[in-house]
Structures are given as C-alpha cells and as structure tokens.
Amino acid sequence: MEIKVLKDILSANEQIAERNHQLLDSKGVFAVNLMSSPGAGKTSLILETIKGLKGKTKIGVIEGDVSSSLDAEAVGKAGVPVLQINTGGGCHLDANMVSSALNNVSLPDIELLLIENVGNLICPASFALGEHRKVIISSIPEGDDKPFKYPLMFDIADAVLINKIDLLPYLKFDIESFSQAVKGMNEKAEIFPISCVTGQGIEQWVSWLLSQMGRR
Amino acid sequence: MEIKVLKDILSANEQIAERNHQLLDSKGVFAVNLMSSPGAGKTSLILETIKGLKGKTKIGVIEGDVSSSLDAEAVGKAGVPVLQINTGGGCHLDANMVSSALNNVSLPDIELLLIENVGNLICPASFALGEHRKVIISSIPEGDDKPFKYPLMFDIADAVLINKIDLLPYLKFDIESFSQAVKGMNEKAEIFPISCVTGQGIEQWVSWLLSQMGRR
Numbered sequence: 001m002e003i004k005v006l007k008d009i010l011s012a013n014e015q016i017a018e019r020n021h022q023l024l025d026s027k028g029v030f031a032v033n034l035m036s037s038p039g040a041g042k043t044s045l046i047l048e049t050i051k052g053l054k055g056k057t058k059i060g061v062i063e064g065d066v067s068s069s070l071d072a073e074a075v076g077k078a079g080v081p082v083l084q085i086n087t088g089g090g091c092h093l094d095a096n097m098v099s100s101a102l103n104n105v106s107l108p109d110i111e112l113l114l115i116e117n118v119g120n121l122i123c124p125a126s127f128a129l130g131e132h133r134k135v136i137i138s139s140i141p142e143g144d145d146k147p148f149k150y151p152l153m154f155d156i157a158d159a160v161l162i163n164k165i166d167l168l169p170y171l172k173f174d175i176e177s178f179s180q181a182v183k184g185m186n187e188k189a190e191i192f193p194i195s196c197v198t199g200q201g202i203e204q205w206v207s208w209l210l211s212q213m214g215r216r
Numbered sequence: 217m218e219i220k221v222l223k224d225i226l227s228a229n230e231q232i233a234e235r236n237h238q239l240l241d242s243k244g245v246f247a248v249n250l251m252s253s254p255g256a257g258k259t260s261l262i263l264e265t266i267k268g269l270k271g272k273t274k275i276g277v278i279e280g281d282v283s284s285s286l287d288a289e290a291v292g293k294a295g296v297p298v299l300q301i302n303t304g305g306g307c308h309l310d311a312n313m314v315s316s317a318l319n320n321v322s323l324p325d326i327e328l329l330l331i332e333n334v335g336n337l338i339c340p341a342s343f344a345l346g347e348h349r350k351v352i353i354s355s356i357p358e359g360d361d362k363p364f365k366y367p368l369m370f371d372i373a374d375a376v377l378i379n380k381i382d383l384l385p386y387l388k389f390d391i392e393s394f395s396q397a398v399k400g401m402n403e404k405a406e407i408f409p410i411s412c413v414t415g416q417g418i419e420q421w422v423s424w425l426l427s428q429m430g431r432r
Contacts, residue, residue: 037254037335037358038253038337038358038362038365038366039355039357039358039362065365066338066365066366066368067365067367068361068365070361070364070365089338089368091307091338091339118338119253119337119366120307120336120337120338120339121254121335121336122305122307122334122336123336123338123339139255139357140357141255141355141357141380141383142253142254142255145284146255148283148284148286149254149281149282149283149284149286149335150282150283150335151282151283152282152305164357166386167357167383167387170382170383170386
C-alpha cells in the first residue's frame, strides 16, 4: 500500500495570508507590516510617513492594538483612511484579522497600506499577514542589545528603523554595534536611523519605501 | 442520571504555580515577577535593587529571555546567585520553567527572589509563576498611553514603576494622567516614579519591597 505524504501544507494563517497577498496585488496595493516593542514609535512613524509621502502615493492604515482606538484617532486626524483592529487580548495581528479589515477598506483608493501590528517584539514575527515587506522599529531607549534577545524579529525584517536618535546625547546606544548585530543575522536588512521628532532620516526611509513599491 | 459539574479546576500552569508558591513559602523566599516591554529597564532595576538592599536581605535572580544570557551575566557581576532561562521563542515565562529553575537554585541562601520575565507587555500577564507580587515597569520613552493599550498587565499589577524619569525634560509624558489611568483600572497598585540612572525613587521602591516581604 502506498502511503501518501503531504508536504509543505500551508498553515491556516499562511493560506489566508496568501489570499490577502493576492487580493492586494490584484488591486495594486503595496502592504507593509510594521512591528516593534510597545512605545517604539510605530504610530509616530506612520504620521511622518504620511507627511513625507504627501502627493506621492495614496496611503491607507490598519491599526492593531490589544485595546483602545487611540492610534486610529491620531492617524485619522492626518486625513488618511484608517481602520482599527482590537485583538481583545491577542498578542499579534493574524491574516484573518487583516482579511476582515481588507473587506472594510476601499482598496481602489489606496496604493500603500501601512499595517501597525500589536506592540510586541516576539509573537507578531511568526504570523504572516499577506504583506509585501516587514519593517521593524527599534528605538534608542530600548538599548542596543535587542537583536540578541529577540532574534526572530530581526531575522525576518526587510528593514530595521532605529527611532528616537534625537535621544542619543542622553542614552548609551552604539548604532554601529546594533547594526552589526542585525547584519550578522540578516544581511539583506536595510537599516535607517531616524527621528520622528526632528525628521532626521525620514527622507531616506520614504525613498526606500517608494523604491520597494516599484519592485514589488 | 446525575451529571457531575467540575468547577474551578486550576489550569496546569496554575497548579504548578501553586506548587512553586508553596515551595517558596516553605523556604521563606519572597518572589517578585518583574514584567515590562523590551528595554524598559528590568535588568537595570534588578541591579539598583541589589545595591539598595545590600546587607538588608539575601537576593537571588532568575532571568527570562527568548535568547542570550546577557542579562544573567550583568546580574552575576553584581555578586548574587542568578539563573538564566531561555524560552527559545516562547513569549513569556511559565510556572513549569520557574519550577525547573527553583530546582537549580539554593533556596536556603535566598530571602528575596527577583524573576525577570520576557520583555512583553501582553502574554506574561496571563501566566502565574508562583510569585508573591507582580511588578510592572513602564518607562517614560514608551509614552503615557500604555495602560489603555495593554490593560490586563496594568490590571494585575501590585506595583507599577515609571522608569527613566531622568528623560522627562526631553519627552512628553504626563505622570499624573498615567497614574490616574492606572488607578482607574487598578486602585490598589502602588506607583513609583524612578530612575535607574540617577537613583531617584529607588529608596521608596526598596522600602515598599521590604514592607511587602514582612506581610507576605
């Protein structure tokens, strides 16, 4: 008797993520999954990105939080379409949540979809959403040892932003050794030191983003 | 036929946590579960607590991290017994990990056990370890909206430390509104603004800790 061996079966999450990806592609929407610790600056980065790309591309935002709609309110004031997902205790977004959100967003009005994941350096790394790029935001006050402590997150990143560099005069953080640690585990990751307060580095970040949209 | 209804059965984790708690009590060890976002200052707080309690109580430390032994090395240099748990991807410590650790620690040499959980403001809140107190460290750079976004963590806290107050001149953070948000969901939580850099507030924190050890 022949035993059938099924290989490479996608998990339920991966299947739905693949469907999300196809839907986004069919509508010409480029999606970015933004992940970080709580308070590293995901929402501030979204606001700076909206400013930096004004007139260059049409942006939509999905906000993921355990609770509250504070971030969606902040983004809504910037005049872009925004949808809040509350996970109600869940520690990461998953593809099914994003699928529901995509049903409630007018995709023809969007070219770039920024998805703010739940603030967590661990669990979101394991759940594809259907995104085209994964972007990690680290920040100066968190310390330069984070790649060693949360390796999976840095391993899967297409880009790593080092936020809050305006605080460098007041804190110990070695950008060089942080960058080497990231490159040591993930050679392809682009690294951008930025400040959402002074605007430093935002131009380089939005240029990279536009270039990625061109080669999706 | 009578249907039996089983009520209030402890989860496997809660059962093991209860056993840990009894073991700690039988050895006269008071255990504190320290939880925070990545980089909020758990290890720095442990180092300051060791300094602040020198000669007053015998401290042992369990370090929880996804990966690396950086924190255990830092604590070991302070001359206290320390054990590193690597969760290998797991997003929180659980009672079983702590049970294994307790088998590898000389409990008669310890009066106060500081357990540094994995850096994560969500998952660790749902897993009892057998501790006597749960302490949350928030920090100024994370922003003052965290109680609204991660309510469970703040709901279960016996004490909430606001770390990095030395950065207050450079960042927006309203200690009053943060404290009101915490008290609104958890009236009994003690709140201590501290800085592990300047030492501000550490005396109040270690006094509280000693007072809690007296009334375990």
